[in-house]
Amino acid sequence: MFSVGVGSVELSLAGIDGGVYRLGELLDERERVLLLFAHSECPTSMLALERLGPLGPALRTGGVRLVCVVQEPLETAARLARQHRVEALVVAERPPYEAARRFEVESVPTMILLARDGSASGSVVGWSVDALNELLPIRVPDEEPRWKPGCEARPAHDAHRPGPTADSFDELEDMFERGWSDGLPVVPPSADRVAAMLANRDPDRSLGAVPPALGEATFERVAACAVLAGCKPAYFPVVLAAVEAMLDPAFNLHGQAVTTSPPGQIVIVNGPVRRALGLNSGMGALGPGCRPNLTIGRAVRLVVQLTGGGVAGGLDRATLGHHGKITFCLAENEEASPWQPLSVERGFPAGTSTVTLVAGDAPLSVSDHRSKTPRELAATIGWAAAATWSPFWWPLDATSLFILGGEHVQLFAEAGWSKADVRNAIYEQVRRPARELRHGETTPLVQTADPETLIPKWDDPERIAIVVAGGEAGRFSAVCGPSLGMGANTITREVQWTT
Amino acid sequence: MDYVSPIDERVRQPEPLAVRTGGIEGKTVALLDISKNRGAEFLDRLELHLRSHGAKTLRFSKSSFSRPASADLIEEIALHADLAVEALAD
Numbered sequence: 001m002f003s004v005g006v007g008s009v010e011l012s013l014a015g016i017d018g019g020v021y022r023l024g025e026l027l028d029e030r031e032r033v034l035l036l037f038a039h040s041e042c043p044t045s046m047l048a049l050e051r052l053g054p055l056g057p058a059l060r061t062g063g064v065r066l067v068c069v070v071q072e073p074l075e076t077a078a079r080l081a082r083q084h085r086v087e088a089l090v091v092a093e094r095p096p097y098e099a100a101r102r103f104e105v106e107s108v109p110t111m112i113l114l115a116r117d118g119s120a121s122g123s124v125v126g127w128s129v130d131a132l133n134e135l136l137p138i139r140v141p142d143e144e145p146r147w148k149p150g151c152e153a154r155p156a157h158d159a160h161r162p163g164p165t166a167d168s169f170d171e172l173e174d175m176f177e178r179g180w181s182d183g184l185p186v187v188p189p190s191a192d193r194v195a196a197m198l199a200n201r202d203p204d205r206s207l208g209a210v211p212p213a214l215g216e217a218t219f220e221r222v223a224a225c226a227v228l229a230g231c232k233p234a235y236f237p238v239v240l241a242a243v244e245a246m247l248d249p250a251f252n253l254h255g256q257a258v259t260t261s262p263p264g265q266i267v268i269v270n271g272p273v274r275r276a277l278g279l280n281s282g283m284g285a286l287g288p289g290c291r292p293n294l295t296i297g298r299a300v301r302l303v304v305q306l307t308g309g310g311v312a313g314g315l316d317r318a319t320l321g322h323h324g325k326i327t328f329c330l331a332e333n334e335e336a337s338p339w340q341p342l343s344v345e346r347g348f349p350a351g352t353s354t355v356t357l358v359a360g361d362a363p364l365s366v367s368d369h370r371s372k373t374p375r376e377l378a379a380t381i382g383w384a385a386a387a388t389w390s391p392f393w394w395p396l397d398a399t400s401l402f403i404l405g406g407e408h409v410q411l412f413a414e415a416g417w418s419k420a421d422v423r424n425a426i427y428e429q430v431r432r433p434a435r436e437l438r439h440g441e442t443t444p445l446v447q448t449a450d451p452e453t454l455i456p457k458w459d460d461p462e463r464i465a466i467v468v469a470g471g472e473a474g475r476f477s478a479v480c481g482p483s484l485g486m487g488a489n490t491i492t493r494e495v496q497w498t499t
Numbered sequence: 500m501d502y503v504s505p506i507d508e509r510v511r512q513p514e515p516l517a518v519r520t521g522g523i524e525g526k527t528v529a530l531l532d533i534s535k536n537r538g539a540e541f542l543d544r545l546e547l548h549l550r551s552h553g554a555k556t557l558r559f560s561k562s563s564f565s566r567p568a569s570a571d572l573i574e575e576i577a578l579h580a581d582l583a584v585e586a587l588a589d
Contacts, residue, residue: 180505194503215507224505255565306505486565 013091042151048109053086062137211254213309229299263483264325270343271353281331283471297329338413359483382426388481398482524553529580538588
């Protein structure tokens with residue numbers, strides 16, 4: 001059995017708390033030290049960390065300080081500590097594993113109890129409930145497996161393994177453990193990647209405080225979110241413009257971020273930037289497969305979740321939420337549209353690249369392969385929206401977004417209908433007598449109106465927003481219900497972008 | 500690995516709680532209606548109870564339940580009341 005005198009052990013090991021610890025300094029007159037050697041590729045080591053790690057405070061009460069010596073890079077040691085809820089000092093040991101050599105550790109886990117004078121008063125190799133109960137002042141969990149042999153310690157283990165296995169730190173898992181995710185894997189925001197995203201922009205410039213927790217949306221943090229989301233640096237101007245729009249007080253992101261209702265933030269891109277970045281406005285415009293659409297929308301939502309602290313189940317109190325709160329970005333199919341693009345409707349010159357933020361719910365598809373007239377078709381599309389928010393809540397005083405597919409738009413265009421004609425036809429046709437709406441959740445207007453009074457689904461035709469998107473074939477459109485009660489205005493910003 | 504955090508890591512110090520009044524008799528209670536459906540009904544009932552226990556009441560309301568109370572409104576409540584009750588609703 002070896003002995004290490006106080007002060008004679010000069011080995012320094014880096015702690016995951018940022019400190020550097022000399023083994024000699026860990027020994028003092030008040031406490032004994034339990035060294036636990038472990039590494040991540042050994043299941044028994046993981047068992048030992050899981051069972052002993054949380055017992056750090058209890059051991060300390062018994063006069064024993066637990067020190068976990070993890071034969072891994074610092075990041076991996078930190079991850080293992082978090083994963084196993086270790087409440088003790090954790091230090092990382094790297095090649096040539098001097099501590100393991102000094103203590104003659106040939107397999108892991110090895111637990112060595114050092115007396116106050118530095119002499120080893122006992123050790124356990126592998127996992128053994130009985131042996132540990134004999135060694136320690138407290139009892140370890142009496143759970144299966146009660147005994148499990150260990151594995152080779154790092155030096156021997158690595159020597160027998162081909163290839164670079166020592167650095168088993170998993171960046172993607174690390175992102176989850178930091179909480180830097182929306183539940184899907186992310187791209188780690190390394191300094192290099194964030195710098196590339198920023199492209200010489202001022203990292204400290206701020207777009208404002210992001211509700212609900214009011215984290216400051218510096219360009220650097222927005223860039224970190226864009227990296228996490230998987231954006232290319234070329235997409236960043238669109239992300240910046242979208243975040244700027246989202247933080248306009250008139251959009252009321254605060255209300256949207258914390259509400260129990262499901263809606264999220266919908267990003268609509270117009271102008272030449274769509275083609276330059278390869279945004280999909282055609283077939284499958286709302287669907288999978290297109291990196292710019294999905295990652296721009298995701299970056300915007302990550303700003304809400306990470307910089308703004310609007311995490312589902314935390315400050316985001318949505319009862320259900322929906323998948324569009326992971327990402328919801330579409331590009332208008334201006335080429336297939338007979339009408340002015342949304343950006344022009346909203347006051348920007350033709351040819352300007354913009355993003356428009358709409359507070360809205362998940363898309364509801366509408367099939368109509370039979371209507372022959374624009375009026376019939378407008379009714380079908382409009383009535384699909386009748387149940388949005390709540391089937392008896394008429395009229396809505398918030399924006400509903402209608403996304404019209406190519407064949408539907410073609411029918412309207414062939415009849416010579418303008419976008420305003422479609423909007424008005426929906427508004428005029430979707431009405432029900434007040435008596436039919438007096439069920440469950442309904443409005444004061446419905447309650448007080450004459451029973452035969454026709455109540456419109458929207459209180460103003462301007463609540464009906466229309467964009468064109470999707471492929472040429474298939475008579476489908478979609479409607480996104482409103483984010484009711486938020487007083488959320490639709491906001492458009494120009495994308496500061498050059499080719 | 501050196502990462503750039505997407506999170507505003509500044510630590511905000513929690514605001515200390517106001518000194519407890521120890522009771523409501525003779526105190527002024529602000530009743531804040533957040534402007535959500537039926538919140539006022541709840542506050543009406545509460546107001547009766549508070550008054551029957553010797554409290555004075557003042558009514559305030561937010562312009563919208565989905566936005567935080569304005570700094571001016573919070574200041575006015577703090578200036579005129581010893582206690583405040585904010586009513587949720589639905």
